Amino acid sequence: MSYWYYPGCSLKSNGKPYEESLLAVFRELDTPIWELDDWNCCGATSYMSVDETQAFSLAARNLALAERAARQAPEKGPPRLLAPCSACFLVLTKTQRYVAQHGDLARRVHAGLQAIDLEYQGVVQVRHPLDVFVNDMGLRRIAKAVKRRLNGLKVACYYGCQVVRPFATFDSAHDPTTMDRLVEVLGAKPVRWPLKTRCCGGALTGTIPDVGLRLSEILLRDAAQRGAEMIITVCPLCQFNLECYQQKIGRAFRDSTPLPVLYLTQLMGKAFGISDADLGIRRLFVSPEPAFARHEGGQPAHA
């Protein structure tokens, strides 16, 4: 199977390690992905606060571009759009639902697209990497790609808000397990973590730090107390809040044990034996090396 890839703005800037590791992992799994040409911002959370029609239209343009790309290159299969960023995934999914359900919104969105010679038919499937790994590729195929098992490394799988909420297309909204099952296959040990879908603070860490940083701190402290050696996430904003603000949080709340925060794809790449440079490991603020070193000496998966 193959996918069109919608990076979104974050994966081109602070989420660069997510993009690098995602591409490396898909390469390792022999699954081609093509970046969608000419994509634009998905609209995200901020845009929705200003203008709803325009926010949905922005998202719809990307959906229409994916459908057109698939029409022009039928050999690449039906339009499957991979959206690794949680906010993009939510906005694209939400746009599909709302345009299908609400006639007047559909009229506005279609009018906008028509003005730029695009058409959205509703055939594109928006997919999240978690969904693709577990349901398209399957855990068995992932297990086969493992070259270096993670030997009981304890990880807290953090799903955040917008991957499973509000639509829960491929996992439970209250107790999602796809990421836990994935890291188990890699040889790591997911800790039981009821806060796995609690909000990290989102944009509040920048706008109202007293509130936002507190939300992140709750997650960091709880993960550490449960014995997690690192947090694994699939959202660039969650990763940024939990990792980059860690020093600030430490100062503000007097709790300063550094906890590495990796993207799921970085952890997968590590288990697949991909080099650190290809996974963007060196771009992290908190080095995961001590944690990995504690679990060195792992036997190859199928020796």
Next chain:
Amino acid sequence: MWKRMIGGDFSRPVQRMPGPKEIRRQIAFESDLDATFGERIARKAYGEKLFSCIQCGTCSGTCPVSHYMDYTPRKIIAMVREGFREEVLHCVTIWLCASCYACTVDCPREIKITDVMYALKQEAMAQGVYPRRFAIPVLAREFFRGVERNGRSNELPLMLRFFLKTNPLQMLRNAPVAWRLWRTGRLSLRQERTRHRSSVRALLRAAKAAEEEGAS
């Protein structure tokens, strides 16, 4: 004023006789309210179900920031429904909502509370009724402008504009994080742009025109 009505101190009668100008009524009359506000917001937020709220408080319980809010989400729903337009549009609650959708998922009446919050934010933005330099609407507005210009969002110019328009001192406080992002190659000077920016602008214009056409 609303605060006094709901959280008022009922323990003792006033000690001092109020002066004539201090005598005010303590409750809102129907004529103070905006009778159609609830319906307008419900329509905007795809929330016909807004009116079937049973005030159970699940939304307030599940909300990770409700303890920072002036009115909890449950109260907001009740106030919207009854037409307390001014109170709702001037409160901090709507801006604290981080769109985590916990309430929307858990609401037993299937009210899309996150969308209600969006509708209220849009209304407050349109009327400009938030405090000057208040960070959240400023960020939303600057994000909007950046995307209108480039088709994509760029963190560096967005953050610079945001801090200049809210609190330039915060820029200094965030400088260490920015520096480390720069050092790790996660902050780029190169602007990300959609190739056909004019097409993005034409799309936004046409969709807006269709909206106005439908409203008239």
